[in-house]
Amino acid sequence: MKHRIVVAVTGASGSIYARQLLHKLHAAAGQLDEVAVVMTENAKTVWQTELKNEDYRQLPFRFYTQQDFNAPFASGSGRFNTMIICPCSMGTLGRIATGISNDLITRAADVVLKERRKLICVVRETPYNLMHIRNMETVVLAGGIICPATPSYYSLPATIEDVAATVVDRIIDLAGVEQQTFRWGSDNK
Numbered sequence: 001m002k003h004r005i006v007v008a009v010t011g012a013s014g015s016i017y018a019r020q021l022l023h024k025l026h027a028a029a030g031q032l033d034e035v036a037v038v039m040t041e042n043a044k045t046v047w048q049t050e051l052k053n054e055d056y057r058q059l060p061f062r063f064y065t066q067q068d069f070n071a072p073f074a075s076g077s078g079r080f081n082t083m084i085i086c087p088c089s090m091g092t093l094g095r096i097a098t099g100i101s102n103d104l105i106t107r108a109a110d111v112v113l114k115e116r117r118k119l120i121c122v123v124r125e126t127p128y129n130l131m132h133i134r135n136m137e138t139v140v141l142a143g144g145i146i147c148p149a150t151p152s153y154y155s156l157p158a159t160i161e162d163v164a165a166t167v168v169d170r171i172i173d174l175a176g177v178e179q180q181t182f183r184w185g186s187d188n189k
Helices: 015-027 041-051 090-097 104-114 130-141 160-175
Strands: 003-009 032-039 062-064 082-088 118-123
Touching: 003 015, 003 104, 015 032, 015 041, 015 082, 015 160, 032 041, 032 104, 082 090, 082 104, 082 160, 090 104, 090 118, 090 130, 104 118, 118 130, 118 160
Parallel strands: 003 032, 003 082, 032 062, 082 118
Antiparallel strands: none
């Protein structure tokens, strides 16, 4: 079975991660049955601020609004097996942790958790306060994965895109999508 992935982009800083993730999923299209995308209005504003473009509009994925509860992944019968929230704002994480499904992103996350499927939250905040840590704990205990947008440097990244790729490649691995990337103890990159 190929992957059916929903990607949610919230208004946290880190649009470079979302852009690279969407482009890498597009490049892996042969492994995927479907990629659906939900972007908050704040995410679109942050994308424009940080990346100075709207190139997400050029991607061949189906985009859904935050209030489209008719989206197939708003129900467990939709059979999307992975949800990636990248970047994941602490407000979104808090609503997921407390079961508040007030929009399509939080409803889809609730569905993924209740169906025991894969939820990957790419949190992008620093420092964390106690509420952030407790919300992350709650999501992990419910079956979610917290993947902080914390780059690594042992691959010797040369550009900001290379630095961001160290996070995005971990997300792709967590989603179960095959890729060529730097592997510790290996010569391939």
